[in-house]
Amino acid sequence: MMTVEKVCAWVESLVHQAGNLGLIASEDTVYCRNQLLLKLGIDDFCPDESQRLDEDIPGILEKISDAAETLGVTGSMTEEKEQLQASLMNVFIPLPSIVNERFYAKYEKDPKEATDYFYNLSRSSNYIQTKRIARNVHYEVESEYGTLDITINLSKPEKDPKEIEKERELKKEASYPLCVLCMENEGYGGRIGHPPRSNHRLIRVPLEGERWYLQYSPYVYYPEHCILLSEEHRDMVIGTQTFQRLLSFVSRFPHYFMGSNADIPIVGGSILSHDHYQGGRYDFALAEAPDDESFPLDAHPDVQASIVQWPMTVLRLRSDNPASLVSASSHILDVWTSYNDPGRKILSHTGETPHNTITPIARRRGRAFEMDLVLRNNRTDEEHPMGIFHPHEDVHHIKKENIGLIEVMGLAVLPKRLAGDLKEVEEYLLGRKETVAEEHQAWAEEMKAAHKPVEDEAEAADIVEKETGRKFLRVLEDAGVFKRTEDGKQGIHALLQTINDTK
Template sequence: MTHISATIETLVNKAIEKDLIEASDAVYARNQILGILQLDNFMEGASLIKEASIPDLLEILSQNAVERHIIEDLLDEKEKIESLIMNVFLSKPSEVNRDFYQKYNQSPVMATDFFYQLSKDSNYIQTKRIAKNIQFQTASSYGDLDITINLSKPEKDPEQIKREREMKQDIAYPKCLLCAENEGYVGRIGHPARSNHRIIEVPLEGESWFLQYSPYVYYNEHSIVFAKDHRPMKINRDAFSRLTAFVEKFPHYFIGSNADLPIVGGSILSHDHYQAGNYTFAMTKAEEEFSFTLHSFPDVKAAVVKWPLSVIRLQHPNRTTLVEAADYILNNWRAYTDTEAHIHAFSDDVPHNTITPIARMRDNQFELDLVLRNNRQTEEHPMGLFHPHEDVHHIKKENIGLIEVMGLAVLPPRLKEELDAIKKHLLDDSENVADYHQNWVQSMKKGHSSITKENVEQIVETELGKKFERVLEDAGVFKTTADGRQAFRRFIDHLNA
């Protein structure tokens, strides 16, 4: 009992240090936690646990609950009780929103700084798990690409998976993981705990939208902006209006949307949402390859970006004008076919063309990057013609969504062990390497005459970056070759016809 009392007392003290509660709230918070853990007794005066973080303390408490048979030894059950404990230290949603907008009135940066820190301190953002991710940058023809091997999401054990299958029920609440109804939801098997979840209301163009941070942030202040209504994602004029309205409110953030078609879209197309944050991606820093004039919008600055995907960048000080220009390009692209470039707008009545848009403020002007996408499948490329091709599937075969489009690879966790095996194999041939990596390993051996303990990690990281560069080039509808650029100019001519 002494150890658990010390853990609770340390957690309460941590919450006071982080301004989640005040010192006068300590006894109340302690008693609430005792109730959640079904403990009647508490040993006062126990020594605090040094060098323990909030996630560490929560793990001790949830494991103790397992050992006392308060909860089952399942990931979802442990997350539920940890989320309930942290909710003890959090203000109600109305109070969090009030604090946010009091700070916003001083500075949008101050407001998002407050909410981001709150989301980390409350353990909603899983800082301990995120720290496990492998992250580095690697040079490419298009600038420094970000590489992340995603190790933050814990793997479900067989019992958890079995329980989820058994508990498949007709539960439609919340309708999905993005719905506003997740705020404060205790969770269940198969649906994550959200007791410590808070969202900020951010009205956009007369609609109710909300801001939250991703529990597993892939970049600084990785946030999700989502509609109150549970409705499918749609790229249209209204989307461009909302994106530019958001950066007008939060000029230090970018915001973008996944495309709205399968294969080229994101993982959740059922709920209208965007992703935002305070980070500068390689695509943002990419140079203009050539500029052009849009005859219908001569005062809008337009350029093609030097990037593996096909990007038109628009700039204008008036966001309404910019939105009109973007909508004009979208409508033309949706109907555009160029058989020489293998671009077909439709198969029968099934649409293939759409856009991944990204908005930001730059030099006091609104800026929109319009990434042209096409999801057509062929016999040779059944997963998608403008999708990572089969020879790079050993690295990445999932959808190329908004984050990858901008130059940040989110790669599967299997690569950690596989890359370690490749490094050992390159040094002394002693380690077995997965069959699907064999060609890649042989090309590394041929391309590097001297591989040593000192340079093997750099070599593998550089070669991984080259593979991701290829992934992005596969996703480009107009290739970066001379023929591809000529095809891009044909589309621009079409816009000006």
């Protein structure tokens, strides 16, 4: 039975945990408790000490927000409860000015100390959804190109059809903030159809004369998965300023990489309407991939250039001089955006519509700067209506969504539907099911023929994981504009010749 006494005990548990995590000092205890009670509409603090919780903050928040429905503070909708949770945690977080002051005081000592502070704050405040992220399926698969990461995204909460319909009815037409990446989300309470950001803070990071902001992804896909966003709500564009900003950032935060999704549909990311980049503190398989062969850049003698041993087409540039890297990267982009190779289905334009662009990734290697330029093309045809250089139909049962920056680097973000589907395939290998979902049936039969008999559940899971990794590798190969064949090698050499012939 839900009682006010029980909720008061949970409030006290939340305050206690905030203190343990260093979000507040002991002098803040009474103030924070009273602010929480105010938000919950509770006038009298009367905790039942037997109901105190020894849980982490996400668990306590879930109990309090469920109780809030009984108390009449919120409705039953998931989004209403999320708004309350963010609002409760905002009680414990300093104003943006104070967060930035602390960040840069630590930055003066060590950039890693500054990002550690901000990352821990974002986790402790429940802005980064640690409990939900823990639900994700994640494993690694070895390949000829290194260790690929496989993630099945289970972090977003399930909603039943009635709740989804109610959301549609209650969703408000509003233009503030314009999108989920706008800096105006900092501290925004949320509404139906737009996530709450009461517990959200941004670090001010000026770049190349513009105002940019650093935050972490609420649903991090890898360690310290961060987002760098423009103050101006404008379309993403890959150009000289992109390379300048990426290198400027990694010069100031050398322990992070920073990259950008491409700027056109199909090969771009999910949000092309707001200029932003993604980075973090993680070495993806692409970062570890060796050079396949070196090539000269005649106009940039102080830049080392190579083709990377990777299923997609990647040109890697290195130099101690970031200005030279910007110049070389811009030159390659200029050539590529107008480059045509009809025999290999590469056309730069259809009328005025562009097809060629680049996914760039910047990092530091000691004193040197490194820029990976991943060549992209978003053409479609009758055979491949979703994209010629996009996952082809035979791998759509595993991945048919856009191949953005994260996938390019070697991390497969797979849809939630696969969690159950792949378990069924495991059961099929073990002889416990006669069929699986139609889209997986042929694949499952191939596995069973190649691996019979399958002795136990661990073996079945291992087979499915490895074969899923092979499918993801195929996805990356499909997305490569020059295939890793003799013909593809001739094609990329022709492009490199054009780059050197063009001044």
